[in-house]
Every structure is written in structure tokens, then in C-alpha cells.
Amino acid sequence: MKFTLVIAVGAVVLALRIFLRGRGRSGRAPSTDDARPHRRVAFGDSLGDVGLVALREIRERVRGRIFRVGTVIILLVVAAAIVIPVIHGGKAGPQEVGVVGPADPSLEQLVQQAGARVGTAVRIVPEASARAADDAVRSGAIDLAVVDGDRVVVNAPVSADSTSTVATVAQEVAVELGIEHAYRAAELSGSQVAQLARAKPVPVQSLQASTKGTARTTSVIGLILVFLMLTQYNTWILMGVMQEKASRVVEVLLATVRPIQLLGGKVLGIGLVAMGQAAVIVVFALVLAEAVGSDLLHGTAPLVLASELVWLFLGYAFYCWVYAAAGSMAERQDQVQTLALPLSLPIIVGYVLALTTASTGNADLLFKVLAYFPPTAPFAMPVLVALGDVAWWQFLASVLISIACTVAMALVAAGIYRRAVLRSGQQVRVRDLIRRPAGSRRGTAAVPR
Amino acid sequence: MGGLLELVGLRRTFGPLTALDDLSFTVPAGHVVGFLGPNGAGKTTTMRAIFGLTDLDSGSVRWNGGPVGQAERRRFGYMPEERGLYPGMLVGEQLEYLGRLHGMSGADAGAAARTWLERLDIFDRAQSKVEALSHGNQQRVQLAAALLHAPELLVLDEPLAGLDPAGVDAIGQVLLDQARAGCCVLFSSHQLDLVEDLCEQVTIIDHGRLVVSGTVDDLASSGARRLVVRVEGDREAAWARSVPGVSVSEVAAGAARLVLADEVDSDSVLRAAMRAGRVTEFSFQRRRLSEVFREALG
Numbered sequence: 001m002k003f004t005l006v007i008a009v010g011a012v013v014l015a016l017r018i019f020l021r022g023r024g025r026s027g028r029a030p031s032t033d034d035a036r037p038h039r040r041v042a043f044g045d046s047l048g049d050v051g052l053v054a055l056r057e058i059r060e061r062v063r064g065r066i067f068r069v070g071t072v073i074i075l076l077v078v079a080a081a082i083v084i085p086v087i088h089g090g091k092a093g094p095q096e097v098g099v100v101g102p103a104d105p106s107l108e109q110l111v112q113q114a115g116a117r118v119g120t121a122v123r124i125v126p127e128a129s130a131r132a133a134d135d136a137v138r139s140g141a142i143d144l145a146v147v148d149g150d151r152v153v154v155n156a157p158v159s160a161d162s163t164s165t166v167a168t169v170a171q172e173v174a175v176e177l178g179i180e181h182a183y184r185a186a187e188l189s190g191s192q193v194a195q196l197a198r199a200k201p202v203p204v205q206s207l208q209a210s211t212k213g214t215a216r217t218t219s220v221i222g223l224i225l226v227f228l229m230l231t232q233y234n235t236w237i238l239m240g241v242m243q244e245k246a247s248r249v250v251e252v253l254l255a256t257v258r259p260i261q262l263l264g265g266k267v268l269g270i271g272l273v274a275m276g277q278a279a280v281i282v283v284f285a286l287v288l289a290e291a292v293g294s295d296l297l298h299g300t301a302p303l304v305l306a307s308e309l310v311w312l313f314l315g316y317a318f319y320c321w322v323y324a325a326a327g328s329m330a331e332r333q334d335q336v337q338t339l340a341l342p343l344s345l346p347i348i349v350g351y352v353l354a355l356t357t358a359s360t361g362n363a364d365l366l367f368k369v370l371a372y373f374p375p376t377a378p379f380a381m382p383v384l385v386a387l388g389d390v391a392w393w394q395f396l397a398s399v400l401i402s403i404a405c406t407v408a409m410a411l412v413a414a415g416i417y418r419r420a421v422l423r424s425g426q427q428v429r430v431r432d433l434i435r436r437p438a439g440s441r442r443g444t445a446a447v448p449r
Numbered sequence: 450m451g452g453l454l455e456l457v458g459l460r461r462t463f464g465p466l467t468a469l470d471d472l473s474f475t476v477p478a479g480h481v482v483g484f485l486g487p488n489g490a491g492k493t494t495t496m497r498a499i500f501g502l503t504d505l506d507s508g509s510v511r512w513n514g515g516p517v518g519q520a521e522r523r524r525f526g527y528m529p530e531e532r533g534l535y536p537g538m539l540v541g542e543q544l545e546y547l548g549r550l551h552g553m554s555g556a557d558a559g560a561a562a563r564t565w566l567e568r569l570d571i572f573d574r575a576q577s578k579v580e581a582l583s584h585g586n587q588q589r590v591q592l593a594a595a596l597l598h599a600p601e602l603l604v605l606d607e608p609l610a611g612l613d614p615a616g617v618d619a620i621g622q623v624l625l626d627q628a629r630a631g632c633c634v635l636f637s638s639h640q641l642d643l644v645e646d647l648c649e650q651v652t653i654i655d656h657g658r659l660v661v662s663g664t665v666d667d668l669a670s671s672g673a674r675r676l677v678v679r680v681e682g683d684r685e686a687a688w689a690r691s692v693p694g695v696s697v698s699e700v701a702a703g704a705a706r707l708v709l710a711d712e713v714d715s716d717s718v719l720r721a722a723m724r725a726g727r728v729t730e731f732s733f734q735r736r737r738l739s740e741v742f743r744e745a746l747g
């Protein structure tokens with residue numbers, strides 16, 4: 001436990017150090033050697049203009065303070081989401097239960113069964129006396145003690161709503177011992193007691209599908225991350241396009257490259273940064289969850305995680321074009337805000353509905369429909385996966401719909417971008433882009449770009 | 450190097466406004482060509498049309514007799530009127546990036562950036578962000594960005610706007626050097642007289658139409674004769690206003706700039722001036738570009 005916490009803290013400290021070193025380097029006074037513009041690896045050469053544009057985006061984004069601090073914060077949140085339930089749930093290893101009094105196989109069996117019902121392994125530790133047991137509990141050497149079969153000792157007070165492993169084991173043992181005492185008081189025969197001890201609850205049949213709690217929790221964490229990341233990268237695209245237009249650098253760039261190359265490079269570059277960040281977060285989460293023995297990634301949770309990643313990718317691919325087109329229509333911060341709000345509505349609606357559905361475990365018809373609608377599918381579909389409410393072909397159908405709509409959206413966005421990004425002076429309205437000036441047609445001079 | 454830019458019958462309307470109206474002219478290599486006209490004449494629209502940054506209703510831009518596509522534009526250099534650089538990017542990296550977009554290797558672009566920053570005397574700012582530079586230095590970086598890849602055609606929209614005289618001289622020298630090296634150089638200005646010394650050839654437009662085009666020498670030495678006469682004690686040049694066939698185009702600091710009709714003898718003007726007082730200046734002058742412009746418009 002302590003060991004894994006040390007690893008988690010160490011990872012965060014290391015990330016911060018890298019961040020600070022990076023800042024130190026960029027803030028260094030220029031020397032003559034430094035002043036020479038750095039030679040870049042030949043990576044961009046082979047990719048052409050799109051690659052060059054993408055490379056610039058990656059470099060500028062990764063170098064930015066927002067990205068580094070944001071990544072560290074996300075990692076901290078993920079670490080907290082994984083580590084806190086483990087700490088809250090108490091020790092992951094076997095519970096050490098001290099037993100005071102003569103060796104009693106039936107008592108030991110009772111304690112073991114109580115542990116099994118709670119879902120934790122139990123190790124019996126014989127204690128010499130009630131005082132020794134108290135000391136051991138107080139020092140943490142054992143988690144709880146059963147004294148003479150008629151009293152349970154724990155360190156911290158236990159209430160009805162305590163959820164720690166120690167508390168639940170203690171309560172289970174206490175209840176079982178009480179029943180045992182009641183049997184004895186009723187003077188039942190040994191065989192009668194044994195029969196009662198074997199009593200099993202009748203099965204409870206639910207009318208709805210299994211809720212798969214762990215996968216659901218994982219899907220909620222994943223949802224929050226997909227929401228945060230999609231929002232962040234969309235904002236990058238929106239602001240990046242707007243700033244290129246506002247600073248007029250787009251005019252210099254479009255004198256050399258085609259609009260689709262510039263836009264494609266930007267989308268690709270930011271997309272690669274997004275996927276890189278997502279990969280770092282997922283690897284970090286997997287390693288940390290494994291190290292602290294979290295069950296957040298067990299069972300069907302990895303499947304949910306994989307579908308979250310697929311939908312983060314598809315969601316970015318879809319929304320990046322929408323936001324790029326919007327960014328090309330604005331050149332001031334206030335214009336961006338009026339554009340960003342309507343665009344973010346489907347994201348917010350999808351996110352809120354997905355969170356609600358993930359917590360209730362009941363997907364209604366509307367939600368199932370939204371899982372095939374590209375703007376909301378990135379949130380709805382992974383939740384359906386977590387709830388076990390979707391077949392593979394349904395998932396695939398939604399993916400294909402999303403890809404088709406993304407292609408269509410890219411074509412529309414490229415058209416809007418090409419027309420809007422060079423218009424300056426006022427906010428471009430959609431109808432300006434649809435309605436062409438009277439008598440205007442593409443001249444022979446403007447070679448198709 | 451050496452090339453020829455031809456603009457043939459360019460026409461562009463924005464709603465009711467006609468920005469370019471059947472505009473045609475050529476830019477030969479080896480000369481600094483001034484592209485002049487008042488604000489709103491259509492200079493920027495023309496320059497943007499060269500780079501395909503605005504759609505044309507009709508007309509064509511041709512380079513060495515062929516159409517202009519992306520491959521040709523890579524060999525052009527452009528400095529837009531509303532300067533465009535990434536404000537938060539380092540100067541050196543920005544230039545290298547733009548050089549590579551023009552098809553240079555990373556190493557070549559880096560070396561060219563260094564050369565131009567040194568030449569324009571801002572090498573010490575290579576590691577600064579563009580936004581940290583003064584207006585004049587940003588303009589130099591912008592010029593370096595247009596020159597970096599040794600373009601065959603250099604198009605500069607109002608490159609001298611807002612510069613101090615030293616800046617005007619420095620950029621003027623660079624343009625001249627480029628033209629001498631065989632580059633086609635076209636630059637615009639709305640301050641006609643300011644650039645008179647700088648260009649060897651001018652194209653003047655107004656309301657999207659060509660007004661006049663030719664070498665500065667031809668345009669300046671043609672037309673009516675101009676005399677500058679200074680008469681002591683007559684700061685308003687009242688004497689000249691009664692001389693037949695002479696019009697006063699301006700009076701500055703006591704010196705009258707006179708335009709002589711063809712039949713007027715300059716000796717009679719001198720005699721009229723001497724009658725008004727002591728003549729301290731009497732000289733023939735070339736026609737100014739602003740006068741060429743006004744007279745061409747009638």
C-alpha cells in the first residue's frame with residue numbers, strides 16, 4: 001500500500017520536474033549557439049506540407065504551459081480516482097483477525113466465512129490475552145480481534161454506514177457471533193446448528209440486465225476524461241484557427257499551402273497530441289491500478305476503457321472539423337464565445353445524459369438512439385458497453401455512422417474554412433458563405449487550390 | 450533568375466463595389482516596380498489575387514506565360530499589408546518553418562533565416578517571441594519571411610508603412626538588391642511621392658482601373674514643365690497668379706511650384722518674378738508621381 005503510494009507520488013513529482021526543466025530551458029537567455037534556429041528532424045520532410053504544419057502544432061502545443069500543467073492535473077485526478085477507493089476500502093491484502101481464547105475451529109470457520117461474504121481474505125492470528133489483542137489492534141498489527149467469542153475489538157469506531165473492509169468484516173463477524181450465541185441459548189442440537197449455518201439466501205432475480213458496478217465506475221471516470229479532453233482539444237482547434245486568422249498569419253501561409261493542407265495539418269497535429277496524452281493517461285492508470293490492486297480495471301472494465309479510447313478518437317475526429325470551421329468564422333475572443341456555446345451543447349447534453357445513465361444503470365430509448373448519433377455517440381456508446389447493453393455489430397454500426405459523418409463534416413468544414421478564413425473585418429455568417437456575390441464565379445486566374 | 454508576371458483583365462466585385470475593373474499590367478524582372486494608388490484603389494486585392502487569396506470574377510494571373518499554381522507560388526515571396534506572423538512563436542523557428550513550407554530543407558531554411566536576420570540587423574532577436582518585438586523589427590522579420598527562400602517574384606503590400614526613414618532606406622536597399630539579382634519586385638504604397646526615389650517603374654491604379662504605367666523617368670520628364678520660384682517677401686506667391694498660362698500647384702515655405710502651359714516662355718515668368726521682388730530660387734523640376742496621378746485622372 002505504502003509502496004504504491006510512493007510510486008504514485010514519485011510519478012507526479014517526476015512529471016512536475018520535467019515540466020519545470022522544460023520551462024527553464026525555454027526561458028534561458030539566448031547564446032550565440034542557441035540563436036541558430038534548431039535543425040529539425042527529417043520527419044516533416046517526408047510528410048510534406050501537412051506534416052510540417054502538424055509538426056509545428058505538436059511542438060507549440062507540447063511546449064505550452066497549459067498542456068503540461070493540464071496533463072499533470074489529469075494524472076493527479078486519475079491517480080486519486082484509482083487510489084482513493086482502495087484506501088477507502090482499507091487494506092487490499094488479507095485481514096488479520098486476532099482471536100483470544102482456546103482454539104476453536106468453529107469460531108475460526110465463522111470468521112473465515114464472514115470474510116468470504118465480505119469479499120476479503122482473512123488470516124487468523126492467535127492472541128495470548130485480551131490486553132495483548134487490544135494493543136495489537138491499536139498498533140495496527142492486526143485489523144480486529146475476537147475476544148472469547150463474545151466481543152469484537154476494532155481501532156476506529158464502526159457505524160452502520162461504515163464501508164471500510166475492517167468495518168464490514170467486524171460487523172459481519174459480530175452478527176454471526178450473535179446468531180451463534182442465540183443458537184446456543186435456544187439449546188439447538190449440533191446437527192440443527194450445522195443445518196442453520198448452511199442456510200443460503202434464495203436467489204434474487206433482477207428484471208434488468210446486470211449493472212456491472214466496476215465497469216460502470218470505470219466508464220464514469222472515462223466519460224469525465226473524454227469530456228475534458230474533447231473540450232480541451234476542440235478549444236485548441238477553435239482558438240488556433242481563430243488566432244491564425246486574427247494575426248493574419250493565415251494569409252502568409254495560404255500564399256504557399258492549400259487551405260485543406262493547413263487545416264489538415266492542424267487537425268492532425270492536435271489530434272496526435274490528444275492521442276499521445278490519452279495514451280500517457282491510460283498507461284499511467286493501468287500501471288497505477290495494477291500497483292495498488294485497484295479493481296477499477298478488472299472484469300469488463302478494460303473493454304469499457306478500450307471503447308472509451310475508440311470514441312475519444314472518433315469524437316475528436318468528428319468535432320475537430322466543426323470547431324475548425326467555426327474558428328475560421330471568427331477573429332475575436334467574443335466572437336469565439338458566441339460560436340462555442342451552441343457547438344458545445346451536444347457535447348454537454350451527451351455527457352450529462354451519459355453520466356446519469358452510467359449512475360442509474362438504466363439506458364432509456366432516447367439514450368440508445370443517441371449512441372448512434374455522431375455528436376453524442378462518444379459519450380453514449382461507451383456507457384452502453386459498460387452496461388452490457390450493446391452487441392458488437394451495434395457498436396460497429398455506430399462507428400461506421402460516425403466515420404461517414406466525419407468525412408462529410410470534413411468536406412463541409414474545409415469549404416467553410418476556405419471561404420471564411422481570409423475574410424476579415426467582421427464575423428462571417430454562415431449565410432455569407434452559402435450565398436455567393438451576384439455575378440461572382442471562379443475566375444480562370446484563381447487556379448483551383 | 451528572371452521572370453515575368455502578367456496580370457490580364459483582372460475583375461473582382463464585392464457586392465455593389467467593383468474592386469478590380471479589367472486591370473492589366475506586367476511586372477518584369479530586374480526592376481523595382483511601385484504599385485501605387487490612393488487607399489481603396491484595389492492594390493491589396495490585386496496582390497491577393499496573385500497568390501490566389503481572393504477569387505476573381507474574370508481575368509488571369511500568369512507567370513512566365515503559364516498559369517500560377519501551388520508550385521509557382523512556392524517560389525514567390527509575399528508580405529501582406531496586415532502583417533502575419535505567429536505572435537507567440539520564436540523568430541528563428543518561425544522563419545525556419547515558413548522557409549520549409551516554401552520547400553526548403555530544415556538546414557537550408559535555418560541558414561537562410563540566420564543570413565537574413567543578420568542582414569536586417571535583428572539576429573540578436575532570433576530567440577525572441579515575435580510579439581516581444583517592436584513594430585519596425587516585426588516588419589523586418591516579415592520581410593525576412595518573404596525573402597528567405599530566394600523568391601523569383603517578391604510581392605510586398607505597403608512594406609514601408611509606419612517605418613522611420615532609416616527603416617525605409619534599409620528596406621528600399623534590399624528591394625533594389627533583389628531586383629538587381631534578377632527578381633521581379635512589386636511593392637505597393639499609397640504615398641506616391643514617398644516612394645518616387647525607390648521605384649524604377651510604376652503602375653498607378655485608381656478604383657480598380659489602371660491610371661498610368663511606365664518608367665519613373667519617362668513619367669516624370671513628360672507632361673507640362675514645372676518651375677520652382679522663390680521670391681523674397683512674397684510667401685504666398687501672389688505675383689504668379691496673374692501670369693498668363695501659369696498655374697500654382699503648391700506653395701511651400703515661400704517657394705511656389707508652378708506648372709507652365711506649353712506656349713509659356715520661362716523667361717517671361719522670370720521677368721514677372723523679378724518685378725515682384727528679389728528672386729532667390731528659380732529651377733526646373735521633374736513631375737512628381739502625385740502630379741502624374743492627378744493629371745492622368747484629369
